[in-house]
Amino acid sequence: MIEFNVFYKLIAALGIGFIIGMQREHSYFDASDRHPAGVRTFSMVGLSGALSVFFCDLLGSVAPFVTGLVVVGILLAASHVAFGLSHKEETAGITTSVALLLVYLLGGLCWYNRLLEACVGMVVLLLLLNSKKQLHDFANKLSTEDIIATVKFAVITLMILPFLPNQSYGPPGLEVLNPHSIWLFVVFISGIGFVSYILIKLIGPGKGIWLTGLFGGLASSTALTLNMVGRSRDNESFADDFTMGIVLSWAVMYARLYGICIFLVPSLAGPLAVPLLVPVAPSLGYALFLKFKSRSHAEKSSNFSNPFRLLPAIKFGLVFTVVMFVANAARVYLGNGALIGCSFLGGAAEMDAVAFSLIDMSMKATIANRELILSLLFASLANTLAKGGLVFFLGAKPMRKLIVPAVVGICAVTAALIGFYF
Known part of the structure; x- marks a missing residue:
């Protein structure tokens, strides 16, 4: 039998990644920023977070979720190292990388039917990402x-x-x-x-x-x-x-x-x-x-x-x-x-x-x-x-x-x- 609840959770995780990814794509217009991930990467990472927890339930182990988190972290680290080698005088920001890790975790929440918590986390993350200038101005004051x-x-x-x-x-x-x-x-x-x-x-x-x-x-x-x-x-x-x-x-x-x-x-x-x-x-x-x-x-x-x-x-x-x-x-x-x-x-x-x-x-x-x-x-x-x-x-x-x-x-x-x- 098809378990529609499974697809609902996966779609929610995919949607969270898609929305955050769209915000990051929009910030590409700021030439001073450098983003290691866009809307497709965010969507896939959100879906991966939910799927990894799904495999955890099937195998009775937290290894799939932890492994997925480590893999995402390694890929982000490699991206930053590659950027550092090619742009020796510039420094890559890590905001997008941290956001990507959070999307992975929010995807895991979706699998456990914590949809309200996941959506609240998404909204807070969007506010933080969209308030860059205001927060920096406030910190400078x-x-x-x-x-x-x-x-x-x-x-x-x-x-x-x-x-x-x-x-x-x-x-x-x-x-x-x-x-x-x-x-x-x-x-x-x-x-x-x-x-x-x-x-x-x-x-x-x-x-x-x-x-x-x-x-x-x-x-x-x-x-x-x-x-x-x-x-x-x-x-x-x-x-x-x-x-x-x-x-x-x-x-x-x-x-x-x-x-x-x-x-x-x-x-x-x-x-x-x-x-x-x-x-x-x-x-x-x-x-x-x-x-x-x-x-x-x-x-x-x-x-x-x-x-x-x-x-x-x-x-x-x-x-x-x-x-x-x-x-x-x-x-x-x-x-x-x-x-x-x-x-x-x-x-x-x-x-x-x-x-x-x-x-x-x-x-x-x-x-x-x-x-x-x-x-x-x-x-x-x-x-x-x-x-x-x-x-x-x-x-x-x-x-x-x-x-x-x-x-x-x-x-x-x-x-x-x-x-x-x-």
Whole structure:
């Protein structure tokens, strides 16, 4: 009997090789590349991968698959040696050779009915092959500082987090200090800043100050405010643009907090929608007003350095721990009124630490949604006043007049919301 399932697997392996081979054929137009294989070779290697596994099943041995892989490798090595002998001053790339070996492996996956995995592998391989220029441009933009920051982020994520005890410590009634949870929040907030920086590197700095404000708000609106305030003193003619970037980061900060909260506690999506998303309207509206008002529409380069630093990440963890402990102590010994006061004071220093502390208490069901909302509103009110004060007292003189409407508008909306929930 004819087993159509066998032909289906072989055709899938052949198709994967054919598609990858077509992409490689298309890249022949780049004269600087040299390809040891084209669409026919890729198709045959993909089919060979599936057939070798088929023979493995028939013989009960992995020898056919391993032999096939070795043969393909030897043929590729011979091709590179021949190229080196005939082109002594040139170097052949190995991208196509590595792709050919991967196609052989994907063909083997097809035989085991791992068609989804094989197709995903094919798509990822196509993306890598088609993104040569973008990936090389991105690598060229990276500095030594960026590489070190990446290593640090990997250290705090992979080499510290798994070894921290996932157990709560503290005095009786205040067992809220969980090293694993605390460091997880540090990794989480650091990761947001790191990813936003990678996006800026990929998109390019030429998008101007508004893009810095947009993605900087994802990392830290306070850090972004300080960054632009410092730059504004040497570039007073761009006061409108700097103020616009700062206010835009404030709007993003509210949206970011909402996203973090509902990611950690999905049930809060409804209760937190109004208190955290309504303040976005005045800040975003004023940022758009400044964008259209500004006369300097030319694209500007933004020297946005890597936001990830190990020491600030550790400081954030300490601030988060202190705020969480004090907030819980205030709730236990002084009542929820003191919790709101502590949130106001903490928000002036670090909004994220307050938000994470409150969400942690909400997940443990130690505070009701009303107290959570009011505490967040008071913290955001203090945070807006603090950042507005930084701009007013430390920024360029033209920014003082420009920042007042934003602070007044956001604080007025926040105060109205506080009155509503009280």
